[in-house]
Amino acid sequence: RLMGGTGKMFFCNSGAEANECLFKLARLAANNGLPPSAPRKFEIITTLNSFHGRTMAGIAATGQEKVKKGFDPLTPGFVHVPYNDLEAARRAVTPHTAAILIEGMQGEGGIFPATPEYLLGLRELCDRNGILLMIDAVQCGMGRTGSFMSYDRILEGNARASTFKPDAVSMAKSLGNGYPIGAAWIAPQWQDLFQPGTHGTTYGGTPLACAVSLAVLETIQRENLLQNVRSLGDYLKTSLQAMAGASKIREVRGEGLILGIELTEEAKPTVSALLAAGLVVIPSGAYCFRLLPPYNITRAEAEEALALIRKVCGP
Numbered sequence: 263r264l265m266g267g268t269g270k271m272f273f274c275n276s277g278a279e280a281n282e283c284l285f286k287l288a289r290l291a292a293n294n295g296l297p298p299s300a301p302r303k304f305e306i307i308t309t310l311n312s313f314h315g316r317t318m319a320g321i322a323a324t325g326q327e328k329v330k331k332g333f334d335p336l337t338p339g340f341v342h343v344p345y346n347d348l349e350a351a352r353r354a355v356t357p358h359t360a361a362i363l364i365e366g367m368q369g370e371g372g373i374f375p376a377t378p379e380y381l382l383g384l385r386e387l388c389d390r391n392g393i394l395l396m397i398d399a400v401q402c403g404m405g406r407t408g409s410f411m412s413y414d415r416i417l418e419g420n421a422r423a424s425t426f427k428p429d430a431v432s433m434a435k436s437l438g439n440g441y442p443i444g445a446a447w448i449a450p451q452w453q454d455l456f457q458p459g460t461h462g463t464t465y466g467g468t469p470l471a472c473a474v475s476l477a478v479l480e481t482i483q484r485e486n487l488l489q490n491v492r493s494l495g496d497y498l499k500t501s502l503q504a505m506a507g508a509s510k511i512r513e514v515r516g517e518g519l520i521l522g523i524e525l526t527e528e529a530k531p532t533v534s535a536l537l538a539a540g541l542v543v544i545p546s547g548a549y550c551f552r553l554l555p556p557y558n559i560t561r562a563e564a565e566e567a568l569a570l571i572r573k574v575c576g577p
Contacts (some may be wrong), residue, residue, distance in 0.1 A: 264410045264479070266427070270453040276399030277434035283461060284396045284480075285319050290455045291394055292360035294302070303360040303393075304338075309345040311371030311547070314363070314398055323363065325419075326371065326395030345374060347419030348383040355387070358547050361394035362387070369401035372547035373522025374514045378420050381413055384425050390574040394429040394452070400444075401520070404436035405482055405557060408492035408518035413518050419563040436557075439478040443471040469538030487557040494564050498509065498553065501568050509576040512549075515541040521553040522546050532574060541570040 272283050280462045285306065292303035306323065308314065314323040316429060321329055322337040329365040330336060332384060341359075343350040362384055368374040388395040397403075402412040409415035411431065417423040427454060436443035441490060444466070449457075465471075495518035502514045510532070524530060534549070536543050546552040555567070 265431070265447050269447055269449045272446045272448065272456065272461065272463075274446070274463045275466050276315075276444045277432060278317045278320050278434035279446075279463060280400065280444040280446045281314045281320055281363075281398060281436055281464070283322070284398075284478045285323070286362075286461060287446070287448060287452060287455065288361035288363075288396065289458070291452050294455060294563055301466065302359060302360055305341055305356065305358045306339060306360055306396075307341050307343060307351060307354045307362045308367075310366055311340050311374070312342075312344060312363075312365055312398075313368075313369055313370035315400075318489050329350075339551060345371070346377055346380045348380055348387070351384060353392070355391050359391065359393050360542050361396050363396040363398060365398045365402060365515065366416065367402040367407065367519070367520060368398065369552070370546060372550045372553055375412070375416055375515065375517060378413055378417050381416060381426055382420075382422055385428075388429075396430045396432075397428045400432055400434045401486060402555075403431070403433050405488050405491060406436055406518055406520045406554075407516075408488055408495060409486075412517070412520075414420050419513065431558075435550070437472065437478070441471060441474040442566050443476075482557060483510050485558065488557050490559070491557050494555075494559050494561065495519045496560070498564055502571070504570065504574065505577075509572075511575055516552075519553070519555050519557065519559070522550045523553070523571075523575075524550045536570060539570045539574055541567055 274280055283424055288306050308323050308325055310325040312325040314320045321333055321336045322340045325342040337512055341354050343354045366376055387477055399411055407415040429445045429449045437443055505511045510526045512526050515522045529549055529551045532545055533545055533551050543551045
């Protein structure tokens with residue numbers, strides 16, 4: 263229902279597994295119906311600074327060199343282009359391209375949201391070339407931005423929002439609120455490509471994991487947590503932006519409760535200082551740390567976090 267009431271879900275155990283499902287889907291869809299002698303379509307275009315997991319294919323798909331070191335030779339079939347650069351994506355499409363895969367908002371790469379023009383342009387590009395548009399929503403989906411999917415929040419109010427729908431979406435993290443579960447949503451036109459023997463998982467889709475995930479989604483709805491994500495996210499973002507310039511905070515990016523705080527210096531010392539002060543944050547790129555609080559964070563907790571950031575980052 264949250265994905266529009268159409269398509270099918272494949273349940274697995276993690277975001278990495280969900281992305282593996284997308285990688286395989288791209289090749290199945292691109293080569294479906296082609297004669298055996300036809301050139302294979304196998305390349306997936308991803309973006310620089312992306313992150314798509316720590317499997318061998320996930321490492322190859324990721325657009326960050328630091329995660330690739332020591333794992334050569336990398337799995338072939340991935341091409342990286344700058345994020346939010348539609349022209350670069352156009353130039354990268356070849357007869358071997360099967361799909362384009364992006365995060366609606368880059369998580370590990372610095373909390374960079376896609377622009378509406380980029381999302382809509384990629385949809386048109388993929389339609390024009392007969393290739394799939396796939397979204398990695400493992401970190402930025404399931405309500406993290408205040409909408410179920412980050413692209414819903416990004417396209418909110420856009421006159422062309424109704425024309426946008428990805429062909430497949432990977433999910434995990436907030437889907438289970440800490441319990442291990444992942445999922446891949448596949449659009450109706452591709453939902454039956456996987457048949458018994460072409461894909462599977464040992465523990466995915468167990469009754470316990472699915473019951474936990476359903477309880478999470480029901481709690482988000484019952485307690486109106488998406489509105490809390492929006493209101494507390496806006497409060498945190500506005501308060502942090504007010505610190506920029508007068509502290510070592512350079513810029514604040516993101517939506518809802520996925521916020522990236524870009525610093526004027528490397529982030530690791532600040533992350534360590536915040537942890538010592540009692541606030542758990544993690545880096546997001548070399549000069550940025552991110553805030554990913556729970557959806558039910560209170561105003562008092564948000565103010566406490568801001569006080570600790572002011573103490574560490576100044577003034």
